[in-house]
Amino acid sequence: MTTSAEDRSLESDTCRKLISLGYARSNRVRLYGQEVELVSDPFPHRDGGIAVEVITKTESESRTMKLPLPVLHVASKKFQRRTA
Numbered sequence: 001m002t003t004s005a006e007d008r009s010l011e012s013d014t015c016r017k018l019i020s021l022g023y024a025r026s027n028r029v030r031l032y033g034q035e036v037e038l039v040s041d042p043f044p045h046r047d048g049g050i051a052v053e054v055i056t057k058t059e060s061e062s063r064t065m066k067l068p069l070p071v072l073h074v075a076s077k078k079f080q081r082r083t084a
């Protein structure tokens with residue numbers, strides 16, 4: 001699967017918006033019912049979507065977690081509103 005420059009630009013814009021919404025390195029958020037600490041900023045995931053590296057109180061190593069679609073929709077809508 002190839003990603004066009006426009007798709008990469010949109011992903012990059014969405015990642016920046018997610019950071020401004022609090023999905024940034026060192027912040028704590030609740031994802032999929034558990035509180036996690038973000039150890040990375042959002043990044044495009046190889047399988048599509050956007051992901052972050054997280055760690056929980058019960059895990060000693062970080063893992064990749066894709067962000068839920070509703071979170072991505074909020075970020076992309078806010079970005080579209082700002083650029084419109």
